[in-house]
Amino acid sequence: MEPLRVVVCPDSFKGSLSASEVASAVAEGVLDVAPDAVVARLPMADGGEGTLDALLAVWGGEPETVATVDAIGRPAQARWVVSPDGRTAVVELAEASGLPRVADVPLQPLHASTRGTGDVARAALDAGVSEILLCLGGSASTDGGAGILTGLGARLLDAEGRDVPDGGEGLAAVASLDLAGLHPRAREVRWRLAVDVTNPLVGELGAAQVFGPQKGARDGVADFLDDALRHWAHVLEAETGRAVAELPGAGAAGGVPAGLVAVLDAETTPGAELVAEAVGLPAALADADLVITGEGSFDSQSVNGKVADGVARLAAASPRRPPVVVVAGQVLLPEAQARAAGIAAAFSIAPGPIELDDLVSRTGTRLRDLAAAVTSLTAASRG
Known part of the structure; x- marks a missing residue:
């Protein structure tokens, strides 16, 4: 036998x-x-926290490390990994922009940002990969992916042409996008977003209302962030032609897919499927x-x-x-x-x-x- x-x-x-x-x-x-x-x-993962370690256990090798910032702008170090064939970079959002990174201070739901993850993605683009697999989960912010875009060189401008502050609060003031400074390879590579939820960006099942409370968005703050995300979706649609407010999965990780689908033509895929394929x-x-x-x-x-x-x-x-x-x-x-x-x-x-x-x-x-x-x-x- x-x-x-x-x-x-x-x-x-x-x-x-x-x-x-x-x-x-x-x-x-x-x-x-x-x-x-x-x-x-x-070893498997669903695309959230732990995905990087699961892939390293199968692929072997050592992760890359980049200097970045955490969700509230403090200096931090974050890991990312390149696939054995050198084509795909795996970036785990929680490495730079996750809740565990800011567990030592009171939560800041209006100001927390994903800018640090943008820094990590920039390093991967500089390394010459042709695909970025961004694992979403454990996010400390509700910024609709705006922080990642600014980390890649985009500018979010208010009605007077000034840069809006990082975080969900700043989304309410965005009037336009300036993509002139976007990393030159940002729109050349394939972006795949590992998600494990199907929630839309806004509404009672959206990013702010469902996941905001665990990031400190209580007592009306979730309502404010929901309105800010809705406004952000309108700006994205006006600037790129992509409607993302009701896109299934756009509510993952504080709405990160919304900004990346609209600006970078990113694809959302169930995280477990992406990891299964990768290993x-x-x-x-x-x-x-x-x-x-x-x-x-x-x-x-x-x-x-x-x-x-x-x-x-x-x-x-x-x-x-x-x-x-x-x-x-x-x-x-x-x-x-x-x-x-x-x-x-x-x-x-x-x-x-x-x-x-x-x-x-x-x-x-x-x-x-x-x-x-x-x-x-x-x-x-x-x-």
Whole structure:
């Protein structure tokens, strides 16, 4: 009999293990039971925080580092990475403009900006890449992507021709765009934006109303930012001809896709799909007998554009249609819904009632044990 072929492609268990660490623990469990198994370890991410590390775990090499600023303008360092073929730069917005960067100070929802991410993208353009994969997630700002554009050399001008200040508050005063100073390669490369939401830019499901509160936008500030984003969308449409206010996914990361789709013709794509492509998951699934993915909490969001959903879709489209098993810290999705999404089974690593701190400290061991049990069942069914 041919060796068991297993693809291990989990997301991180936030607050516990990285995707790479989860993949290692699961792979060890597989090999405990089937020492001759062929195991492909492909750490995954949904395009948000952790994507850079997941890709580095598969690609190898060292990240590039650039001097930039955080979301409130303080000096910072941010990493980015080039694909093995040298063509694609992966930029993670949270590296420069994420909430963790400004966790030491009160949130500044009106002034926080993505300008620092623009600095990182500029460095990637200077390096000569032909594509930028921008991973959105964990943003500290609601600036409609204006900060990235200014970091790339664009100017946002008020009615008197003066530069407006960074952040969502400044969007309300924008009257025109000056793109004369835009990086000369900014419109030559392909921009792909990894998103994990379908929210529009504005309205009750938009960037400010849904995601603004977690960035400090309360007590009417979210309403102000929603109006500012709506005004920004009108300016973008007048300047570029692109209507972005209702564009699905434009509300991601404080509205970043709005500015980049309009000015740079960027494409939005589910983040899990982009990461899967980047790490070679479709090819790995072609001859797999078993697929094990996982995340901290397996719930309704998991089958709506997250890693487990993307893995299940790719497995269903592969020649052998291997079963997909989810291992998770907690399983909240009913079995019927999991099966409808193409998940064969989902198991929690919790052995029973247990304190969260205890479970976190034993995550690696429990993942290994659970993967061994799943592999035993698979091997028995083959025999």
